[in-house]
Amino acid sequence: MTDSIRRNLGLAVVLVALLGIGVLTKPDLYGDMSWLSNNVLTILQQASAIGVITVGMTFVIIGGGIDLSVGAIVAVAGVWSTTLSTQTYGAGGMIFTAIAVAVVVGVINGVLIAYGRLVPFIATLAMMVAARGLAAQISGKQTQISADATINAIATARPFGIPVLILIFAAVALAGWVLLNRTTFGRRTVAVGGNPEAARLAGINVKLHTLLLYALSGLCCGIGAIMLTAQATSAQAAMANLYELDAIAAAIIGGTLLSGGRGTIAGALFGVLVFSTITNLFAVNNLTTEVQNMVKGAIIVTAVLIQQVQFKSLTTFMARQRLRTNTPTPTPTTT
Amino acid sequence: MTDSIRRNLGLAVVLVALLGIGVLTKPDLYGDMSWLSNNVLTILQQASAIGVITVGMTFVIIGGGIDLSVGAIVAVAGVWSTTLSTQTYGAGGMIFTAIAVAVVVGVINGVLIAYGRLVPFIATLAMMVAARGLAAQISGKQTQISADATINAIATARPFGIPVLILIFAAVALAGWVLLNRTTFGRRTVAVGGNPEAARLAGINVKLHTLLLYALSGLCCGIGAIMLTAQATSAQAAMANLYELDAIAAAIIGGTLLSGGRGTIAGALFGVLVFSTITNLFAVNNLTTEVQNMVKGAIIVTAVLIQQVQFKSLTTFMARQRLRTNTPTPTPTTT
Amino acid sequence: MTDANPAADQAAADQPVEPTIPAQAAAPADQVEAVAHEEAQIVLRLADIVKTFPGVRALDGVALTVRVGEVHCLLGQNGAGKSTLIKVLAGVHRPDSGHLEWLGQPASFSNPQEAMKAGIATIYQELDLVEDLSVAENIFLGHEPRTFGFVRRGVLAKRTTELLARLGHTELSPWRPVRSLTPAGKQVVSMARALSHDARLIIMDEPSAVLAHDEVDNLMRIVQELTAQGIAVVYITHRLDEIRRIGDRVTVLKDGRTTAADLPADTPTRELVSRMTGRSLEYVFPPRPEVPAERGPELLKVESLSRAGEFADVSLSVHGGEIVGITGLVGSGRSEVLETIFGARRAESGTVTMDGRRLRGGVPTAVRAGLGLAPEERKSQALLLEEPIYRNMTLATFTRFATAGITGIGKEKAAANDIADQLELRPRDTNRAVRTLSGGNQQKVVLGRWLLGGTRLLLLDEPTRGVDVGARAELYQVIRSLADSGVGVLLVSSEVPECLGLADRVLVMREGRLVHEAPADELDEDKVLDLVMGGM
């Protein structure tokens, strides 16, 4: 917990810094409170689908794996749920289809990795290629328009002034936090990722758990697919392009160890927010694509460096404090 | 040694199987010896640039890192070396520029990771974004044509009937093998990746070594950039798109551990060949891209499974052998 | 790919490292009179060394003096600071303050290389080998014989062979991957690495912990050869008998301070222990119950269990309340038997029954049936190093503390704290990451996991490896009282006295087969050793 706060402090500093840059570069816009609050909602909304996907990814990575197929799963789920025949079943049918398809693909990943003993990188890379192919096949490479008003309302409705997308995002994030930190499932995830052999010898069914992690990632992709489809009022085989990189990067920037066994949901969400805030900032400042990319690379590096400095100095500080309180001048023993 | 043979046996089986599929699906073409030998050269030629890049990637991964920026490094090196002003220096100037630029970018990666303590995934991801931006900036997002006959001849000349590209590929592969297996640099790479703490305790400068690994990867990217530029007689900011995934996948399929400390050059090259043979087979059979993708995913999974079965049955066999020779039925004593 | 000599490699691969018995047994240590130490030249002097880690003062003013050609033993409880001290010496840690004098000159080593160059070689407590490099490459890692960066493989092999011969291990091929070696084999490689430097001082941090009886003899012989050449040795161990055999003088650490320096090696155990622990303590086994064994019902029954390449035709049974010991050489297959009973390895033939019901569902079934395994290699098999102590202790039981899938962290902590008290864990704070614990304390965490209740049959693989004498006595007590409460215990130990002292019944294993079985009080150490070696 303290660890999570400490880490996220670094990223919070980065977010504040980004806000500061915004104020400096566009004082008129950032000075306008209604614009600013709307902008925050926009950032959150843009972060919502990738955020949901990142929650699943964080579980997979903490559990010692990786899922390169998330973008492709979103595509195949999105496309499948927007075929004309699926759309005849209405919003319920579309949501069910997206989630069912995504979970099934996740389970296939899980079976290949847990029981087929494929390296996660390779198994999900193969799935990424195959699922994109399947999505193209299903859609005939066309952009499929979602004609369902209920689905499309997911991107536009704002109960209590808060966009539904943000509510979904918050719900998934909270559920993810509880699952990771307060349930036996989360505990198993940390164990399986931290030391699979130890987990196995402690009686945890490591294979089954691994499978469940990929299914969970699939589930998040299914939810993400619906969110994206609603936002774009359409789905196509190339949607959610390279989301895998974004999700992995967000998780890792948020302090999740790529080797597994350690990570936080809060950190991953901070990571997602940093990315979408950067994109927003670039747009507001009208940077060209190439400058945008160069600056983005530099910001990522800086963000991680700030986080490290933060983390390090705080650790030292806290250690000093603890030492002072805990070791009340030990009485020397002599020979 | 035995390990390397065992692993590659699996991939060799896969290659033979792919050839078999070719013969079955297109007996007329594969029956024609001159077509077939030409086809093999085509496959090797297509594999050459990514093969060179994979050699560098294999070193980085064995050394415990990862380099997501290889594609972007190729782009920035390719674009820089084909600006009009660079081209005035002729082939030598272009080659020097490509390699110098690529090595410098590699060194920056290395510094960030080894001395800035950034996670390799994040550092090279940031570099990937930034270097693509830089490439776009330099090229003005235009495709830059290489007018240099010497450079372009790299893709067309065939001394002794063997394309220069394949000769370069072979030379880099051989150099990579020697470097990994016969020099202190290579052996220390295994140590740095397999047990960095042990390497440090043995007096190895782990940071410097890590830096050198990324510089080496940069070097390979520089060579690859020239090869690709020659093939396309041009360079642009989007070139070598997603080569990072291909290179990593090839290395891993070839038995390199993503966590470091273990891997072979030969395996990685087999991995590259499997990929380019698959692509070739698809083209010959004229599959549509979507079917191609679905089948490709399936083939990757099957290839790895075959390799594992191979590996496993051989291991069991050897264990049995060992037992038979070593345990001459001890006679039980009883109380 | 690395092999110049595949044939030799093949031959070596066909032959698991058998701990070889050195041709000439070393002369008993107490008869070898060392050089006159008092006047001997001082190679190393440490004073007032302080080293703190976040939240812990690991060294708090340590003093140590080492002389030419002596075996200087370092003694102390788990967490006393021994490993930290030698890491300071070896240039791994920079001390916060203090004086270090090397060969009469003030010195400070800022990295391992400097210490090595100065003539200090170290065998660390945690084996620091690179699994995918060969024996030779590991030994010469960082100082390979080379020309222009190319490894001179011929020279490398030759020098490796020489070093291994010096250690009495000619059967090890220089090109064999270290991954395939037994822990004992790896220890030999670590030792050869230390010898490969021209060292004036060799530090050994619990070198005997992973060694079996005969291997320890071999180690003693080597240490004596070294000292005879004037090389000084700092020797850390928890086995007091080893100090008697080869030690010259003893320095005792307690809580990061030197509590006794330069004691003679024959200082009575009672005094050593009280210097270490600050109290007097009897190093004894708890008394066996009056009526030995088979008091409870039969819990575990194993029939003709086999796995090709590991062990064959193993049959045994354990009753409630009974402690059954298995002893044998390293590599005789005891760990594999335990893991197979536990379901962690699949039995190729034979059956395992618990309470009359067959176990066949792997580890989860075994755990549900009440089995628990404390495995041999704590780091790779048992611990989540980055996780807090309490979570490591409850790793097998957290579901029991949970309600409807929601974990009961408070209850977990309370339970873990109880165990920490029982086992004298130090530091006692169970919120700390296990990584920051000393080796012996990590071992206690592993054991603690299965003491949390609910386990009815405990499988213990080398449970006291690296545990200090004080804690050891506590552990024996805990194990015995568990047995008294009806739990069955199957214990694997390479320390014959431990097996004989703690177990009710002893099984002897050799080359994958059980070769002897007898009540513990009908056996003595010599008899067991004979059986272990092959009935000579």
Next chain:
Amino acid sequence: ACTSNEPATTAQTKGPAAGTGNDAPGKKVVIGFSAPAADHGWIAAITNNAKAQAAAYSDVEFKPVAAGADAAAQRAALATLISQKPDVIVLLPHDGKELNSFGLEAMKAGIPVVNLDRAFPDALAYRLQIKGDNYGMGVAAGHYIGGKLKAAGATAPIIGEIAGLDFLELTQERSAGFKAALATYGFKVANRRAAEFTADSGQREATNLLQALPKIDAIWNHDDDQGIGVLAAINSANRKEFFMVGGAGSKAAMDAIIADNSVLKATVTYSPSMASSAISLARLIGQGRGLSDLVELQVPKEIVLASETITKENASKYLPLGF
């Protein structure tokens, strides 16, 4: 109908018109065809059109090869196409400059190349070049927007631009044309975001653009396929103070223009029907025939399609060409 869910793709083909000699079946022609893998509707329409047009001729054998993910993959695919000895090759390259060398080789080997859409820089690399006018497309959009705003009396209007894949040269050309046309009115682009020709990227970039510009007068969006997402973003932000011009000319866009219930008021064409024309002309080249309406005996060397502006008024005429 391609940017919709209608299963049967109504491809744009042109049947042989009666009374001209060119329609009569002639010598059999093997036409090799390659276009990049479709990741959005326009490219998908290209392939569909080519296939359908080829099927309309009894004397054409159509040999398509999938082109994979990038120029290198396409080159590999073309190498295998060559070995199947086509009479003519119709090629929409990943990048005209990158595949220029292939065109040169094929032409040298005596196979005429019809270069479609993305241009080879070297005139020796093709027999016929048929392409859309990217610069002209930007000009058309610029004039529509400029004219309309001028007429409304705007002096310093806020104009947004949502481009396609920014690394493609054609995107640069479109933006250049747009900028030049606007300049003639004294206007300029206030903010330019580049999407990736996909609806979700269009949504993302549009959302950010709308956020950056609290008040807008007009937007040009380069591609109608990504335009689906752009419209969704506009709708969800509840913005309607501006009008928008699309690009390429999809059926969905034309429908919206006719319905006139969104900000989309016009689109500038860049029609994938050029693929159908390319196949027809490739056939004639293979048979050594010319265009019957021209005096010349052979097919000309270059054809550049005009970019037309579709508005509510003329949309019904263009509807059959919508993809």
